[in-house]
Amino acid sequence: MNRNDIAFARFHPTVLFFYFFCLILFTVFTQNPVLLLSALCGGILFCAVTNTAKKNLAAAKLYVPMFLLVSMTNPIFSHSGATPLFFMNDNPVTLEALLCGVDLAVQVCAVMLICGAFSRVMESDKLLALFGKLSPRLATVLSMALRFIPLLKRKWGEICEAQRALGYFREESFFDRIASYARVFSALVTWALESSVDTAASMSARGYELAGKKHFSLFRFTRGDGIMLALTTALSAVTLFGILLGKADFDFYPRISEINTDIFAIITYAAFGTLALLPFIFEVKEALKWKYLRSKI
Amino acid sequence: MEILALENLSFRYPAEEKDTLSHISLSIEEGDFCVLCGTSGCGKTTLMKLIKRELAPHGTLSGEIRFCGKAQGELSARESAADIGYVLQNPEAQIVTDKVWHELSFGLENLGCGTEYIRLRIGEMANYFGIAHMFREGTSHLSGGQKQLLSLAAVMAMSPKLLLLDEPTSQLDPIAAADFIGTLKKLNRELGTTIIIAEHRLEELLPIADKVAVLENGALAAFGTPQKVCRELGGTPIFAGFPTAARIWQKLGGTGEAPLTVREGRKFLEQRVKIASLSEKTNAKNEKNTLTEQKSTPALTLAEVFFRYEKSAPDILRGASLSLREGEFFCLLGANGAGKTTVLRAAAGLAKPYKGKIKAHGKKTVLLPQNVQNVFIKSTVREDIEDMLAIYGAKKDEIGEKAFSLAEKLGVTHLLGKHPYDLSGGEAQKCALAKVLAASPDILLLDEPTKAIDPAAKRELAHIVRELCRGGVAVLAVTHDVEFAAENADRCALFFDGEILAPAAPQIFFSANNFYTTAASRISRGILENAVTESDVLRLLEVAK
Numbered sequence: 132m133n134r135n136d137i138a139f140a141r142f143h144p145t146v147l148f149f150y151f152f153c154l155i156l157f158t159v160f161t162q163n164p165v166l167l168l169s170a171l172c173g174g175i176l177f178c179a180v181t182n183t184a185k186k187n188l189a190a191a192k193l194y195v196p197m198f199l200l201v202s203m204t205n206p207i208f209s210h211s212g213a214t215p216l217f218f219m220n221d222n223p224v225t226l227e228a229l230l231c232g233v234d235l236a237v238q239v240c241a242v243m244l245i246c247g248a249f250s251r252v253m254e255s256d257k258l259l260a261l262f263g264k265l266s267p268r269l270a271t272v273l274s275m276a277l278r279f280i281p282l283l284k285r286k287w288g289e290i291c292e293a294q295r296a297l298g299y300f301r302e303e304s305f306f307d308r309i310a311s312y313a314r315v316f317s318a319l320v321t322w323a324l325e326s327s328v329d330t331a332a333s334m335s336a337r338g339y340e341l342a343g344k345k346h347f348s349l350f351r352f353t354r355g356d357g358i359m360l361a362l363t364t365a366l367s368a369v370t371l372f373g374i375l376l377g378k379a380d381f382d383f384y385p386r387i388s389e390i391n392t393d394i395f396a397i398i399t400y401a402a403f404g405t406l407a408l409l410p411f412i413f414e415v416k417e418a419l420k421w422k423y424l425r426s427k428i
Numbered sequence: 429m430e431i432l433a434l435e436n437l438s439f440r441y442p443a444e445e446k447d448t449l450s451h452i453s454l455s456i457e458e459g460d461f462c463v464l465c466g467t468s469g470c471g472k473t474t475l476m477k478l479i480k481r482e483l484a485p486h487g488t489l490s491g492e493i494r495f496c497g498k499a500q501g502e503l504s505a506r507e508s509a510a511d512i513g514y515v516l517q518n519p520e521a522q523i524v525t526d527k528v529w530h531e532l533s534f535g536l537e538n539l540g541c542g543t544e545y546i547r548l549r550i551g552e553m554a555n556y557f558g559i560a561h562m563f564r565e566g567t568s569h570l571s572g573g574q575k576q577l578l579s580l581a582a583v584m585a586m587s588p589k590l591l592l593l594d595e596p597t598s599q600l601d602p603i604a605a606a607d608f609i610g611t612l613k614k615l616n617r618e619l620g621t622t623i624i625i626a627e628h629r630l631e632e633l634l635p636i637a638d639k640v641a642v643l644e645n646g647a648l649a650a651f652g653t654p655q656k657v658c659r660e661l662g663g664t665p666i667f668a669g670f671p672t673a674a675r676i677w678q679k680l681g682g683t684g685e686a687p688l689t690v691r692e693g694r695k696f697l698e699q700r701v702k703i704a705s706l707s708e709k710t711n712a713k714n715e716k717n718t719l720t721e722q723k724s725t726p727a728l729t730l731a732e733v734f735f736r737y738e739k740s741a742p743d744i745l746r747g748a749s750l751s752l753r754e755g756e757f758f759c760l761l762g763a764n765g766a767g768k769t770t771v772l773r774a775a776a777g778l779a780k781p782y783k784g785k786i787k788a789h790g791k792k793t794v795l796l797p798q799n800v801q802n803v804f805i806k807s808t809v810r811e812d813i814e815d816m817l818a819i820y821g822a823k824k825d826e827i828g829e830k831a832f833s834l835a836e837k838l839g840v841t842h843l844l845g846k847h848p849y850d851l852s853g854g855e856a857q858k859c860a861l862a863k864v865l866a867a868s869p870d871i872l873l874l875d876e877p878t879k880a881i882d883p884a885a886k887r888e889l890a891h892i893v894r895e896l897c898r899g900g901v902a903v904l905a906v907t908h909d910v911e912f913a914a915e916n917a918d919r920c921a922l923f924f925d926g927e928i929l930a931p932a933a934p935q936i937f938f939s940a941n942n943f944y945t946t947a948a949s950r951i952s953r954g955i956l957e958n959a960v961t962e963s964d965v966l967r968l969l970e971v972a973k
Contacts, residue, residue: 255526274524275526281568292773294803296776296794297867314806318802322801325849329518329521332482333514333521333523336513337524337583338505338506338586340509341539341540346537347533
């Protein structure tokens with residue numbers, strides 16, 4: 132699936148950044164299994180609806196073994212906990228350590244999935260639009276760097292090919308080849324410096340040195356962005372309030388604490404669950420909208 | 429109204445002993461389209477940069493530059509940045525940002541314009557310059573022509589009163605160059621933007637210019653309307669870059685208005701032929717083609733070659749066949765992106781065909797790439813040539829001498845100590861050729877050899893290639909330059925749809941083509957037979973007398 136096809140990615144960069152910032156913050160700083168499971172669900176579901184089946188399968192091949200590995204590691208090294216299940220090399224393997232490992236694995240996978248979603252939703256333009264608000268000059272420098280990477284890659288290929296056509300790189304010896312690459316690299320650096328002289332000229336010719344530079348980006352803050360921002364803020368505030376009140380406290384050692392089920396705790400879970408599932412819900416809503424529109428046409 | 433005035437302008441670089449520019453006075457009116465020409469190293473770029481204050485080189489300056497009636501020093505930084513636009517030669521290096529829209533907005537951001545204003549302006553620019561379809565694309569995906577158009581659009585977004593362009597089309601193929609010049613004409617005619625363009629390819633520029641300024645060794649050799657300059661400069665070396673029609677007119681001793689376009693050239697030639705009262709049409713076919721058929725030992729053979737980059741990609745070469753003979757100069761012409769370069773890559777062994785055979789008959793093949801800079805990987809030209817000699821097994825004590833004699837052969841001994849990146853287009857090409865020839869190849873492959881060099885360098889290149897061919901080297905060049913091919917090649921062919929079509933002597937090849945042919949051929953079509961170069965036309969009329 133193309134980036135442009137992710138409906139959630141069409142929100143304003145500020146909204147997206149704020150959303151992911153809140154979500155990742157809560158996921159990293161809680162141990163509560165209910166919160167972590169909802170974060171994981173949100174991550175998996177969003178991944179599932181925005182990726183092709185092939186990519187999902189590839190992701191599963193990475194995440195499942197990692198999940199198992201992290202869950203197993205904790206009980207092997209941590210021997211705290213009051214309920215020993217069995218002994219391994221005279222060390223107790225406890226129920227608490229096992230469940231704590233599973234909890235940790237859920238957390239790691241959730242954070243990785245959310246970060247993955249973040250990087251797919253926030254392309255370079257969006258990051259630039261964000262940084263541009265802080266400093267227009269910083270944004271320009273970042274944009275120049277982003278332009279330079281593909282340029283260097285291509286130039287490297289061009290020089291290598293030109294040299295190959297002249298008979299370089301035909302040496303069998305490994306060290307000779309390294310030496311040839313080193314020469315190409317030094318030519319590449321020289322070229323980069325040379326061409327940056329022209330780039331600098333082009334910049335100052337267009338008034339880069341003028342005072343009062345402003346930042347421009349193509350992103351508009353729409354009503355939909357406002358609604359999403361408000362929703363994210365409200366849900367995050369409720370979650371934060373619940374966590375600060377200790378409604379989501381959870382300990383594995385020495386004994387596993389009970390999951391809090393009073394009304395405030397349930398509100399906290401619901402708020403965070405909605406927050407974590409927002410991208411998925413939005414994605415499904417948009418997909419249904421298209422289906423409906425198409426059937427009308 | 430006068431927009432720019434130079435009064436007695438002289439300039440000297442800090443370490444130099446003589447002035448780079450001396451006593452230049454000229455005046456440009458608002459809405460003028462002015463062409464600045466001269467051989468490379470005549471001071472064109474220095475003059476252009478002095479007019480744009482931000483880019484002015486260090487050195488001692490005397491005289492005055494006035495823009496819109498104000499001395500240059502009195503302009504505010506904003507005025508100077510926004511009112512004078514500058515487009516550089518290199519399409520790659522002058523693009524600053526990673527996205528097309530961001531490049532368009534860059535100047536306006538610097539001016540501190542508001543978001544809504546910028547949005548409207550860049551939308552307008554993208555539409556006007558026909559780049560709306562790539563508005564959100566990365567700048568690295570664009571072709572050279574598109575990059576240059578983007579640079580122009582990005583400068584025009586700041587709505588400058590005066591637009592300076594320093595050889596903007598020298599890195600472009602003729603079609604992209606003609607497109608670019610067409611856009612400039614449109615800007616000048618529709619928006620009234622004053623344009624000063626430094627260029628040495630004048631075939632398309634001169635007919636639309638209002639004024640021409642010719643620099644020679646830093647002094648103004650001529651300044652005025654194209655007609656006036658044609659009359660004054662006819663026959664001088666700089667005239668070699670002028671339109672074919674004007675050159676023929678001058679050589680035939682024409683008087684009155686000089687013809688600048690093909691249409692005017694045809695009119696002039698028709699009159700001339702009438703005066704000379706030719707009883708029958710003359711034919712320019714000569715012994716040249718029979719000559720090439722004698723040397724028929726093949727040096728390189730391509731037999732039904734098929735090539736594609738990936739399994740699912742379309743074929744680039746689709747049964748391309750070619751037989752290159754020893755001592756022959758073969759030019760392969762064709763449109764951009766058609767895959768001409770792929771033919772060379774295949775011949776050099778860089779692209780492996782999936783069907784068909786390429787035989788070099790045990791001969792050594794080297795390829796000079798389009799961007800000759802890529803050939804150099806050392807810090808001086810001498811080191812580069814010596815390195816190449818060493819790779820091809822020259823003895824240690826002979827290397828220095830051999831490098832020198834190669835440089836002598838190509839006339840670059842004075843450049844041996846220079847850094848390859850400090851050379852001009854023509855110089856870089858000769859030095860690159862010296863390095864390539866250090867391999868003493870039997871087959872030389874050239875990719876767009878006439879790109880980015882001026883007419884004088886082009887003549888030298890032709891001479892070098894001739895010498896090589898006389899020594900038995902087979903040269904295969906892919907080029908857009910129909911004039912160069914017509915004047916110098918033994919055989920030409922068209923590359924189209926993955927095939928090499930109709931290889932024939934230039935006279936036959938170009939007189940068979942209606943559009944893809946030289947200006948001389950278009951001027952003389954139907955008046956003279958098979959005349960494809962300026963000298964063909966002249967010869968026929970001489971004979972007729």
